[in-house]
Amino acid sequence: MKHFLNLLLIMVSFSLYAQYPLIHETSSYKDKLFKQQQKETESWYFNEARGTPPPPLSIYRYKPRDGDTLIMLSAAFNLPVDTVATINGFENNADFSIENEILIPSAPGLYLYTESQSSWMLSLREALEDKQSLTIILNIKNEKHEVQYYQGLALPSRHKARFVLPLFLSPLNKRIITSPYGYRNHPVTGEWGLHRGTDYRASLDSPIFSCADGTVISTGEFEDYGKFIIIKHKNGYTSLYGHLNKILVIKNQRVLEGFQIAESGNTGVSTGPHLHFEIRKNIKTVDPENLLLNDRE
16 A cells, blocks of 8 residues: 555656756755755655655756766765666666756656666666566656656665776676787787787687677678677677687677677687777777676686
8 A cells, every 4th residue: 555655646746747847956046946856855865764655756857067977966966876877777877978868856766667678677677576666657758658666775786886887798708818908019910009909818619798788780700800790889889809710690680798699719810719809989999998897707
């Protein structure tokens, strides 16, 4: 009965707005809506501490400004990063952009969109399978979205780690660097130049995994990379896997993070079996080691 009443209160609150009210300033002196959100959030914490039913849930909008970050805005609205991230469908820190409006709730917790079938979301749902949730409906750009709301819950630590950096999974069970990202003398030609990825030790036919959800946009064989795969991910990221022995995916195939896409090899310009791995952001290469989670093993 308590959950039914909570759900009723939430649905009544939602029915008040065809479009959620827009907060312009994160200052109680300059913005009455921000002051209202702060009072409602404080009431939630107060009621939770006293063990009394939570107040109705309200939803607001906010347009980030230059210099805003996900962590800064979460603190400003007196909400956990977990809450602001999940209600906006963010799965890592890179999903946040100052170009897009974000939703701000009046109550902490996790907001999981039923329609999302990403590997991160599937893993999170599994971690929360013994937790109680409420079904709510969010109206976003005149489209209704069903959301499972876990009142007051926080993300498990391994899921929350994604909001420290835009992290990717390791493409190998265990990574041993044989040649890091950066300038070097090429091991075959001897020429000085930028090594645009990282080389990892990998015995012949070691399993190679997709570092994140994405779509295979290219496979084939180049003289230098040998057999390769390129996968397009969210937020302008792509990953490249080179010197492969066997390719297990095809162009336009959708893959989830951790899915085996290839077996390592020694094709192309290579001194021995290994994996050449690149991550690019808007075509520009970045050091993969700055973005990868720990080894899979």
